[in-house]
Amino acid sequence: MSGYLFLVFVFSCLSITAADLYHGPETADSHKVDKDDFVGRHHGESLSKFITRVLQPNTEYLDKCGRTINKVAELMRSKLVPHKVAATIKGGSLGKGTAVKQMADADLLFPLGGISSVKELSVKLPEILKTLQSALDRSGHKVTSIKKTPFTIQFLISIDGVLQDVDLLPIVDLGIQHPTKENLKTIYTEMKKNENLRDYYMKCLSFLQVNFVKQQPPKVKSVIRLLKYWIKTKQHKLKSYGAELLVIKAYEDLGSPLSIREEDLAINVFGKLTDLRSLKVSWNKYFDPKNFNVPSAPYILDPACPYHNLIRQKSGGIDDKYVYLERDAKKILNVLKDQDYRSKRGEL
Incomplete structure (x- = not known):
């Protein structure tokens, strides 16, 4: 198992209502809809047209999300975080290609040196989260609503006037370049034996979830x-x-x-x-x-x-x-x- 630690960043747009998601023009037929139909769908509108009009994120929205991802990534690669950062992997709905307009979320996986096993991560995680929180405090960005969970730091960050929800989640690189049943067998065996480490292993396998979707x-x-x-x-x-x-x-x-x-x-x-x-x-x-x-x-x-x-x-x-x-x-x-x-x- 290689000695890398990953940070997963999960961010999403702020809470929205059904009205916020609907951007289509109102017509006489717009109101001829079944109350049980999808919110904002026009009378007689095909699902394909409805998805394109209301749900498919446009380039401007995706670019905005991308800029936020990049800024947070730059922060975690800076000297404020005392870990060596390697390549990044984008996950979440943006990485999977399933983002909904105004509802996108993204995971960024950062390999960082210093942690060699999932067990070591479970021991050091509380201190790692403190380090990340300190980096946020000194970042110069407007960071609010900071909350720590057993696995993450959750906060709001304002970048270029855009307020985003962000989760920071450290995980370990399991050293699997080309996953197969055979080379994953050892990991699943460890999960079966160590119930207290299963959630940590699951986070480390998030790249498999991304690729599957x-x-x-x-x-x-x-x-x-x-x-x-x-x-x-x-x-x-x-x-x-x-x-x-x-x-x-x-x-x-x-x-x-x-x-x-x-x-x-x-x-x-x-x-x-x-x-x-x-x-x-x-x-x-x-x-x-x-x-x-x-x-x-x-x-x-x-x-x-x-x-x-x-x-x-x-x-x-x-x-x-x-x-x-x-x-x-x-x-x-x-x-x-x-x-x-x-x-x-x-x-x-």
Whole structure:
């Protein structure tokens, strides 16, 4: 295992409302929408046009996010941080290519010398976080709302008049250049033996999560944006990464076609959300789930971590927050099916 430490920066735009996300012009037809449809979608508008108009981030927005990433990266490579920084890896929705307009987040992984193992990281992490907080205090940027968690420092930073949420997360370079089941086997064995280190290992494997989503085709990423937007505007609790994985699995269940309509994929995605008690999502790309304790349904198992269920439940049934998600999924599924039927008949 090479002696590097990574810092992951997770930043996102500030909290927004459904109204903030909608930028389309109002017309007479704009108001002829089903109350259960996507917020801001015009009457008869295809999902493709809606995604392009409302959800697809433009170049100006992506450039703004990129400048913030670069400024924070420069700070962590400065003398204010007493660690040697190597190359950076961009993750989050920007790195994966699944960012939604006004809802982007990014992870920046920084290899820093000095930490040789996950166990050493777990011991030194509190002191490392103090060092990072000190660097923020002396950075010259307007940094507010600093909060430390067991793994991160969370704060607001103002750069070029733009206020951003940022998370700093130190992790260790596991020394895996070309991940395969074989060279990851040792890591998963260590995770199985050391329950107290599993969360640390999971953070270190975040690059696998990025690569898994990043390689998906554009239409899949479009429906990922659609699902994230629906979750945000409906105020549901499904994590963004869980939403990404759910759409990918729905696409695979349709046979991973080279050409697919957003409507067909979205109907499959929301169909899965209407029956959570039967929802089982997993892969065997990096490990065989059967070799670990697979949870009972529902589960969306991280393809990079056998212990990370993105839709974890309390024992004894479905959590209330997911009951409401299931209910709303049935409503939007009915809308999608009805509009698709009428569109094919030329009624829209």
